[in-house]
Amino acid sequence: xxxxxxxxxxxxLRRELRAPDPAVLSVLLALLAVAVTLxxxxxxxxxxxxxxxxxxxxxxxxxxxxxxxxxLTGKYRDTxxxxxxxxxxxxxxxxxxxxxxxxxxxxxxxxxxxxxxRFKAAARAIVFVVDSVAFQREVKDVAEFLYQxxxxxxxLKNAPALLIACNKQDVTMAKSAKLIQQQLEKELNTxxxxxxxxxxxxxxxxxxxxAQLGKKGKDFDFSQLPMKVEFVECSARGSKGEEGxxxxxxxxxxxxKIA
Amino acid sequence: xxxxxxLTLTYVDKLIDDVHKEFRDKYRNEFQxxxxxxxxxxxxxxxxDFMRLLRDAEESSKVRAPTVMKTFEQSLKSxxxxxxxxxTRGEKPKEKVKNKKNKGSKKEGTEAVAAPGKASAGxxxxxxxxxxxxxxxxxxxxxxxxxxxxxxMKAGEKSxxxxxxxxxxxxGKKPRVWDLGNSNAxxxxxxxxxxxxxxxxxxxxEFDPDTALxxxxxxxGRLYDLEYESDDEAEEEKVIQNPSKPSAKKGGLGGxxxxxxxxxxxxxxTREDMDPVLEKMKDHLIAKNVAAExxxxxxxxxxxxxxxxxxxxxxxxTSTVKQALQEALVQILQPQRRVDVLRDVxxxxxxxxxxxxxxxxxxGVGKSTNLAKIxxxxxENGFSVLIAACDTFRAGAVEQLRTHTRRLNALHPPESHGGxxxxxxxxxxxxxxxxxxxxxxxxxxxxxxxxxxLVDTAGRMQDNAPLMTALAKLxxxxxxxxxxxxxxxxxxxxxxxxxxxxxxxxxDHSMAQTPRLIDGIVLTKFDTIDxxxxxxxxxxxxxxxPIVFVGTGQTYCDLRSLNAKAVVAAxxxx
Numbered sequence: 001x002x003x004x005x006x007x008x009x010x011x012x013l014r015r016e017l018r019a020p021d022p023a024v025l026s027v028l029l030a031l032l033a034v035a036v037t038l039x040x041x042x043x044x045x046x047x048x049x050x051x052x053x054x055x056x057x058x059x060x061x062x063x064x065x066x067x068x069x070x071x072l073t074g075k076y077r078d079t080x081x082x083x084x085x086x087x088x089x090x091x092x093x094x095x096x097x098x099x100x101x102x103x104x105x106x107x108x109x110x111x112x113x114x115x116x117x118r119f120k121a122a123a124r125a126i127v128f129v130v131d132s133v134a135f136q137r138e139v140k141d142v143a144e145f146l147y148q149x150x151x152x153x154x155x156l157k158n159a160p161a162l163l164i165a166c167n168k169q170d171v172t173m174a175k176s177a178k179l180i181q182q183q184l185e186k187e188l189n190t191x192x193x194x195x196x197x198x199x200x201x202x203x204x205x206x207x208x209x210x211a212q213l214g215k216k217g218k219d220f221d222f223s224q225l226p227m228k229v230e231f232v233e234c235s236a237r238g239s240k241g242e243e244g245x246x247x248x249x250x251x252x253x254x255x256x257k258i259a
Numbered sequence: 260x261x262x263x264x265x266l267t268l269t270y271v272d273k274l275i276d277d278v279h280k281e282f283r284d285k286y287r288n289e290f291q292x293x294x295x296x297x298x299x300x301x302x303x304x305x306x307x308d309f310m311r312l313l314r315d316a317e318e319s320s321k322v323r324a325p326t327v328m329k330t331f332e333q334s335l336k337s338x339x340x341x342x343x344x345x346x347t348r349g350e351k352p353k354e355k356v357k358n359k360k361n362k363g364s365k366k367e368g369t370e371a372v373a374a375p376g377k378a379s380a381g382x383x384x385x386x387x388x389x390x391x392x393x394x395x396x397x398x399x400x401x402x403x404x405x406x407x408x409x410x411x412m413k414a415g416e417k418s419x420x421x422x423x424x425x426x427x428x429x430x431g432k433k434p435r436v437w438d439l440g441n442s443n444a445x446x447x448x449x450x451x452x453x454x455x456x457x458x459x460x461x462x463x464x465e466f467d468p469d470t471a472l473x474x475x476x477x478x479x480g481r482l483y484d485l486e487y488e489s490d491d492e493a494e495e496e497k498v499i500q501n502p503s504k505p506s507a508k509k510g511g512l513g514g515x516x517x518x519x520x521x522x523x524x525x526x527x528x529t530r531e532d533m534d535p536v537l538e539k540m541k542d543h544l545i546a547k548n549v550a551a552e553x554x555x556x557x558x559x560x561x562x563x564x565x566x567x568x569x570x571x572x573x574x575x576x577t578s579t580v581k582q583a584l585q586e587a588l589v590q591i592l593q594p595q596r597r598v599d600v601l602r603d604v605x606x607x608x609x610x611x612x613x614x615x616x617x618x619x620x621x622x623g624v625g626k627s628t629n630l631a632k633i634x635x636x637x638x639e640n641g642f643s644v645l646i647a648a649c650d651t652f653r654a655g656a657v658e659q660l661r662t663h664t665r666r667l668n669a670l671h672p673p674e675s676h677g678g679x680x681x682x683x684x685x686x687x688x689x690x691x692x693x694x695x696x697x698x699x700x701x702x703x704x705x706x707x708x709x710x711x712x713l714v715d716t717a718g719r720m721q722d723n724a725p726l727m728t729a730l731a732k733l734x735x736x737x738x739x740x741x742x743x744x745x746x747x748x749x750x751x752x753x754x755x756x757x758x759x760x761x762x763x764x765x766x767d768h769s770m771a772q773t774p775r776l777i778d779g780i781v782l783t784k785f786d787t788i789d790x791x792x793x794x795x796x797x798x799x800x801x802x803x804x805p806i807v808f809v810g811t812g813q814t815y816c817d818l819r820s821l822n823a824k825a826v827v828a829a830x831x832x833x
Binding site for chain 1: 589597601602640809819
């Protein structure tokens with residue numbers, strides 16, 4: 001009986017397909033085209049939004065732009081304080097197919113936050129460049145900027161890999177990576193106390209206040225963060241000065257791992 | 260990048276534009292094809308071009324050489340005959356005048372020249388009679404000087420003569436005695452006793468009813484309303500609207516196509532496109548209590564930034580402008596250097612000195628109230644506070660602070676903080692010098708081991724010069740770690756004036772190379788404004804210093820920190 005009931009409908013459909021009514025057919029084709037377009041569009045969006053960028057952050061005069069130039073071209077370049085971002089595709093040396101987009105952001109106080117806002121969503125990894133020579137003087141500023149990067153909601157959600165590159169190791173007075181790590185941990189420990197004790201924001205409920213960094217109760221440690229953190233020493237200028245190569249094998253190895 | 264303030268060269272802006280265009284045009288291909296790698300790898304041989312442009316710019320701005328002085332032969336004087344230059348005593352005034360004019364003397368006073376004084380004539384005569392052609396400049400000067408003195412002497416003689424006839428005239432007047440003790444009411448009473456109270460007091464000729472009453476058509480006894488001039492304005496608006504309407508109709512079809520074209524294509528923004536949108540935005544900002552000049556400057560800078568920018572597909576001019584304005588506002592509100600008071604207090608603790616905060620502002624903005632709130636917050640974080648009552652003028656200021664101190668101590672008794680009193684008041688009563696009290700308070704805090712000193716000053720108007728000097732002296736002498744300007748969120752255009760004048764006063768009266776200016780702003784009475792939060796923008800724009808605290812009420816817990824994004828969202832909300 002059921003088959004009987006379906007039969008006339010199937011017959012009607014078969015008749016339609018054999019003698020197509022142009023109006024109905026065109027409508028069906030149009031709907032199909034729209035559906036396919038939507039699928040392709042979503043696919044393309046998904047591809048584009050996959051994070052392929054490595055951000056170079058740091059204070060002013062940390063050596064980001066020189067590091068950027070060395071990584072891309074291998075040559076030494078005289079650089080000026082950046083006032084805008086620069087981006088280029090970096091091919092990892094041994095593996096030709098793997099590439100990342102290196103983005104060099106300005107470190108100046110008035111520009112760094114707005115450029116970070118623009119690029120943080122696309123970041124797969126962050127290289128935080130620290131001037132090892134002037135570190136002792138600039139500890140508070142370095143820690144403040146690092147803190148701002150770490151408590152950012154987008155960064156916490158995506159948890160990009162973090163590399164802290166202690167630059168300018170060719171100078172004799174440069175501090176070692178271990179010392180920089182200890183100092184930063186101490187300073188960040190203090191900062192998270194003072195920042196969370198600041199008066200709550202105007203619409204406190206909406207933003208929920210600054211995120212807590214690390215575990216409460218224990219002293220701050222970089223291992224408490226949700227992302228992988230590494231410290232390397234490097235020198236963008238290189239031990240032989242301007243003619244020779246830059247001294248950053250660790251950095252390149254890390255980039256190869258990331259790509 | 261060029262810094263205009265170091266070298267005030269007039270051609271810098273134009274030079275930068277020219278260099279920019281030339282560089283871009285010359286290396287256009289490299290940029291377009293290779294992008295950043297082209298920048299890094301390319302060699303840019305631009306030095307010759309740059310030197311050429313620099314030379315052009317310098318030449319265009321060179322001031323014209325000062326005009327060369329005429330030689331003696333070219334001047335008129337050499338063409339005059341000898342005879343007209345001879346001066347003799349008793350010469351006619353007309354010739355003297357002509358002589359003077361020829362020599363280019365500016366001294367007028369023809370009548371004074373008329374009779375050269377007998378005294379100076381003697382020494383003049385031999386030189387006058389002699390070589391006429393070689394009247395040097397010095398001699399001319401000397402001659403003029405002598406004539407000038409002669410004139411003065413003449414005038415002196417004249418003036419000495421004139422008071423005498425006047426004095427004789429004065430004797431004729433009746434002496435007026437002003438001695439109150441002997442005041443004779445009768446002598447001073449000039450009224451005509453016969454006319455007091457009588458109806459014919461004012462002679463009829465002097466009183467004109469028309470001019471006195473004004474409008475003759477008014478109803479007697481009725482009180483009219485204040486007349487508006489709105490009728491004229493309404494007429495003007497109607498007149499303006501009428502011509503615009505037909506033009507709108509004509510451009511209707513074209514406008515629609517233009518809008519569609521603008522939606523889809525890649526159109527670059529021009530000033531004309533942005534102007535109506537910016538006008539609307541400016542009015543919106545002013546309606547939200549942003550100072551008028553700040554709103555104008557903001558819109559100008561957004562226009563400059565967006566000029567020539569290529570819009571993406573499906574973005575309207577309005578949305579682009581709004582987004583740019585929003586970004587600019589967020590950047591203004593987010594400070595360059597975040598003032599972290601707790602961190603700095605910890606630093607000062609390590610160096611065993613107190614952290615000094617000074618509050619300044621105009622009258623009635625809430626300095627004392629917010630000082631109490633901030634001290635409560637500091638105590639909650641475990642720092643001991645000394646309040647210095649440097650408001651020695653306003654009645655009740657010291658008592659107000661004493662009450663706050665008592666309340667805070669009741670909330671945080673010494674027992675719960677290891678036996679030390681968390682808040683103490685340092686006061687010296689009324690009428691004393693504020694700077695001196697502040698200095699004593701700071702040294703007292705150092706001796707007793709207080710962590711923070713909060714200095715409360717009297718409210719003062721920004722154009723009250725002596726009070727501003729006193730404030731500047733207090734800040735210059737005591738060198739506080741943080742100078743906070745307290746401003747209320749209700750203030751409108753006044754904010755600009757207040758902050759500018761306060762900063763100026765602090766800079767002018769400081770002896771140091773880098774004067775202490777306002778370091779941060781406390782925005783008070785934030786709960787009284789709904790979303791008219793424009794005062795925050797005005798204040799941060801003027802000083803470019805961050806808003807450290809926001810006061811949102813009168814209890815101790817009503818202290819907040821600024822959330823830039825929320826404020827900007829409230830500002831841009833329609």
